[in-house]
Amino acid sequence: MSGAGGTAGASVSSAPPEQEEGVTWWYRWLCRLSGVLGAVSCAISGFFNCITIHPLNIAAGVWMIMNAFVLLLCEAPFCCQFIEFANTVAAKVDQLRSWQKAIFYCGMAVVPIVISLTLTTLLGNAVAFATGVLYGLSALGKKGDAISYARIQQQKQQADEEKLTDTLEGEL
Numbered sequence: 001m002s003g004a005g006g007t008a009g010a011s012v013s014s015a016p017p018e019q020e021e022g023v024t025w026w027y028r029w030l031c032r033l034s035g036v037l038g039a040v041s042c043a044i045s046g047f048f049n050c051i052t053i054h055p056l057n058i059a060a061g062v063w064m065i066m067n068a069f070v071l072l073l074c075e076a077p078f079c080c081q082f083i084e085f086a087n088t089v090a091a092k093v094d095q096l097r098s099w100q101k102a103i104f105y106c107g108m109a110v111v112p113i114v115i116s117l118t119l120t121t122l123l124g125n126a127v128a129f130a131t132g133v134l135y136g137l138s139a140l141g142k143k144g145d146a147i148s149y150a151r152i153q154q155q156k157q158q159a160d161e162e163k164l165t166d167t168l169e170g171e172l
Helices: 004-013 018-022 025-050 055-075 086-095 098-115 119-140 146-171
Strands: none
Touching: 025 055, 025 098, 025 119, 055 086, 055 098, 055 119, 098 119
16 A cells, blocks of 8 residues: 555645635634534533533533534644544545535534534534534635626626527517
């Protein structure tokens, strides 16, 4: 595996996804920072959620602590240096498209809320869910400017007028 095939696979896997090229550097860092803050929020709220006698709250708290670990593992692998596979997981997650990360993070954040709908689970998962929303917004791409949009609309209107005049001339 350490032959030519292994190095070729490593060079291909290090390329960023095509969709991420249109995203600015500060937005990528905002998504990462949001992921780290979401992990901290999930961990603290998950810990407080586990201090109860209700089994569903305990299950939601354990899930939130697991969410915190996964978020830190994916967004800030340097925080998990004691885990051997942290950099490998982070590299695989970096290869995912933005919409895939959005679905993954939002899905992880919704599960504890479904298990136990309390204020602690809502507030604890809000930042993790916001991380998924930020990745989802980056998947939509950049917003077009008004001038190019107006040009496109004008071209469509001219094409519609030409079709209408051709139709009217054909009827005469």
